[in-house]
Amino acid sequence: MTPNSAISTGSAVRTALSADAEAAEQGQPVRLAVLAMVGTTVYDGGLMDRAMSRTLVEQGVPAGAARFEGMLRYARERSGISRMTVFAELFDDPQAATSANKRFELNCDELLADGGVRAVPGAEDTIGWLRDAGVKVCLATGFGRHTQNMVLESLGWMGLADLSLCPADAGRGRPFPDMVLTAVLALDIDDVRKVAVVGDSAADIHSGLRAGASVAAGVLTGSHSEAALRGAGATDVLPSIKDFPALLERRASRL
Numbered sequence: 001m002t003p004n005s006a007i008s009t010g011s012a013v014r015t016a017l018s019a020d021a022e023a024a025e026q027g028q029p030v031r032l033a034v035l036a037m038v039g040t041t042v043y044d045g046g047l048m049d050r051a052m053s054r055t056l057v058e059q060g061v062p063a064g065a066a067r068f069e070g071m072l073r074y075a076r077e078r079s080g081i082s083r084m085t086v087f088a089e090l091f092d093d094p095q096a097a098t099s100a101n102k103r104f105e106l107n108c109d110e111l112l113a114d115g116g117v118r119a120v121p122g123a124e125d126t127i128g129w130l131r132d133a134g135v136k137v138c139l140a141t142g143f144g145r146h147t148q149n150m151v152l153e154s155l156g157w158m159g160l161a162d163l164s165l166c167p168a169d170a171g172r173g174r175p176f177p178d179m180v181l182t183a184v185l186a187l188d189i190d191d192v193r194k195v196a197v198v199g200d201s202a203a204d205i206h207s208g209l210r211a212g213a214s215v216a217a218g219v220l221t222g223s224h225s226e227a228a229l230r231g232a233g234a235t236d237v238l239p240s241i242k243d244f245p246a247l248l249e250r251r252a253s254r255l
Helices: 003-027 047-058 066-077 083-090 094-113 123-132 145-155 178-186 202-211 226-231 241-253
Strands: 032-036 136-140 163-165 195-199 215-219 236-238
Touching: 032 178, 047 066, 047 094, 066 083, 083 094, 094 145, 123 136, 123 241, 136 178, 145 163, 163 178, 178 195, 178 202, 195 202, 195 241, 202 215, 202 226, 215 226, 215 241, 226 236, 236 241
Parallel strands: 032 136, 032 195, 136 163, 195 215, 215 236
Antiparallel strands: none
């Protein structure tokens, strides 16, 4: 999917769901927040970009070549989407795609062991505020389970949220709604309109809207611009995850 087609799809989804979103705004409190990780609650210091660059070279794509730069740019544009999906789109050969995904996860592990991952300022406080307010929290990622656990462990975040999910846990990654819906089922949420999704990419917004979440908020600390997030159908765009509690308080005052 090209960026333009993603924006077009997001606009269509936003239009189709606007009536449901308005209804939710009138009477559905948020009881689950599905928060993206890298770019939203976590800064990786360019680690994932370095892992991707290293992986492409190991797969025989010369660094600096036009193909290399094009693939790297495409991977950045597909931020938030399962890396296995991205590799399947980059390599025609399924075996090459699988090999690249395995190499990518190994490269992530090696780079994570050297440090460099840190929390977005205010992210941990936001998660604590949500849980104190009775809102369950799911941390969702497009990376594999082992990589996700490495990030959580490096931050001391194991057990910080109620749930953490990766594409393999749900069946499909973003932009599909599977991870959001898996969180709804796992955490006993009785209405998808009681869900808020927060992310830094168009894929996060698409996933939230397709799941029926009443809030699909973008943040400007990661991959995509405000224009891209709004084009994807974001109900709100915030400077950072630390601004999310204020959004929910404003929303609650209107219920």
